[in-house]
Amino acid sequence: MILSMTGFGRAEGVFEGKKITIDIKSLNSKSFDLNIKIPLRYKEKEFEIRKILNDRIIRGKVDCYVNLENLEESNDVKINKNLIDSYMNELKNIASDGPDFEYLKMAVRLPDAITSRPDELTEGEWEALAKIVNAAVDRFEEFRKTEGSILHEELNRNIQNIDKYLGEVIPFEEERIVSVKERYQKALKEFENVDETRFYQEMAYFTEKLDISEEKVRLSQHLKYYKEVMDNESFNGKKLGFISQEIGREINTLGSKANHSAIQKLVVMMKDDLEKIKEQTLNVL
Numbered sequence: 001m002i003l004s005m006t007g008f009g010r011a012e013g014v015f016e017g018k019k020i021t022i023d024i025k026s027l028n029s030k031s032f033d034l035n036i037k038i039p040l041r042y043k044e045k046e047f048e049i050r051k052i053l054n055d056r057i058i059r060g061k062v063d064c065y066v067n068l069e070n071l072e073e074s075n076d077v078k079i080n081k082n083l084i085d086s087y088m089n090e091l092k093n094i095a096s097d098g099p100d101f102e103y104l105k106m107a108v109r110l111p112d113a114i115t116s117r118p119d120e121l122t123e124g125e126w127e128a129l130a131k132i133v134n135a136a137v138d139r140f141e142e143f144r145k146t147e148g149s150i151l152h153e154e155l156n157r158n159i160q161n162i163d164k165y166l167g168e169v170i171p172f173e174e175e176r177i178v179s180v181k182e183r184y185q186k187a188l189k190e191f192e193n194v195d196e197t198r199f200y201q202e203m204a205y206f207t208e209k210l211d212i213s214e215e216k217v218r219l220s221q222h223l224k225y226y227k228e229v230m231d232n233e234s235f236n237g238k239k240l241g242f243i244s245q246e247i248g249r250e251i252n253t254l255g256s257k258a259n260h261s262a263i264q265k266l267v268v269m270m271k272d273d274l275e276k277i278k279e280q281t282l283n284v285l
Contacts, residue, residue: 001234002155003285004147005029005060009140015128017072022136024053026060028283033061039068045126049133056137058235059285066129084113144285155230155240155280158273162247163223165266165273166216169254173212176260212257219250226277237284244278 005028012021032054038046053064087107107113226243229236255267
């Protein structure tokens with residue numbers, strides 16, 4: 001099954017007046033490369049979020065944005081009335097002729113007179129956050145599957161094209177050998193005192209060097225193997241990349257041995273499809 005490394009997923013939810021939105025997107029990469037932006041409130045859970053993304057996304061250059069929005073007005077300020085009263089009484093003892101308002105202005109500036117209520121991340125909020133992270137990854141995976149099905153169709157078409165061109169080589173094989181023999185026989189007639197036995201030995205050796213039967217067999221096997229891995233193995237991008245390199249080696253050898261214009265044209269068309277395969281395989285997970 002083909003999955004694309006390119007993907008996008010978004011999920012959001014609300015927990016106790018806080019709206020949490022998570023966006024995940026990725027491009028192709030040789031490994032898992034995560035860039036995450038997360039509010040300070042959730043920093044303590046960054047490792048857990050990274051682990052969820054790493055375990056499920058596997059590979060790619062990934063950007064994850066966690067956004068937090070307060071939907072309700074909250075009063076996080078605590079006025080320590082008893083402490084302020086104590087401050088004011090002490091200030092009055094020092095200077096008893098001032099108005100109470102002046103003492104109040106001085107008291108509220110003293111330590112701990114006004115504090116922020118601690119608002120720690122609860123287990124319930126973390127569970128809600130983790131659920132939204134997984135929901136974003138679910139949508140991200142759906143995107144990857146859709147893109148993967150398109151990739152599968154394109155790769156399959158390119159593999160079939162190369163296989164078709166390989167089949168079209170067959171009619172020209174005998175033709176080029178005959179052409180080589182005729183050319184050498186013509187050359188033989190132009191010279192005197194030529195050792196015909198040695199000449200035919202050399203021609204047989206040269207003809208053997210032009211033989212492309214092994215390259216055809218190996219190329220056909222690589223094409224079948226590529227399709228087999230593409231159809232039946234998961235997370236197969238790297239393996240498909242290795243197979244495409246082997247396909248390229250056989251096509252190059254076929255071209256170097258061709259010695260025939262029609263076969264050379266077919267080799268060029270094979271290389272064109274192979275370049276598309278290599279480019280598309282880079283985006284396979």
